[in-house]
Amino acid sequence: MKRFAAVVAYDGTDFFGFQVQPDRRTVQGSLEEALAKIHKEEVRTDAAGRTDTGVHGFGQVIAFNSGLERLSPETMKDALNANLPDDIYVRKVYEVPREFSPRFHAKKRIYHYYILNAPEPDLFKKRYTWWFPYEIDIELIRKGASFLLGEHDFAAFRTGRDDRTTIRTITNIRVLRTRKSIVLIRVEGISFLRRMVRNIVGTLVRVGSGNLHPEAVKTILESKDRSMLPSSAPAQGLVLYKVLFDEFET
Structure with missing residues (x-):
């Protein structure tokens, strides 16, 4: 029995999130359907993260066991891509130790959020950016972001039911304009x-547009109160960009 890890990219627009749901089209469900065709039996996958409906992936990582001893990682990659829909693509496949878990062995997760900061919308970027037509001062965003760095109780930034501890560590937040009209967080x-x-x-973004003072981020964080948040960014601008492991380079 082999165990493989796969680095997966997907356009999340037409999926009801990553995790398998009954009677819903999901990324994990599509991956497991492809694996079932290859193996002629049910194959379960573990993932590094569960992205929501409409959120995209570039460096999502899954792992699964395979009884097809003859298949190399490259052959498994080709077999998966031959059986996957057009909005999912397996970028890399590695053979990993049997105990490997993409969830518990991840050393860092990196998310990219793309904002189209322009007076007019761009229909060709609509699926992958948040169109925000008002002026954004990225220096103000950087000041606000500085209060989030390190280990904190992020209860105020949680949505919905989540029984896990709200203590989390953010190691870095970078804000830049990648080109004239795109702001990357x-x-x-x-x-x-x-x-x-x-x-x-x-x-x-509310800080960058002048609607919140940068120090308000600290106030919201320390409140531990979700109702203090001004708003949430829409799903389509978010990408699970990369997950880092000791076992291999994504």
């Missing part, structure tokens, strides 16, 4: 609560 940490990154981005 890159959030790095070990793990995140449900919709935490989108809630962070929504708050920071």
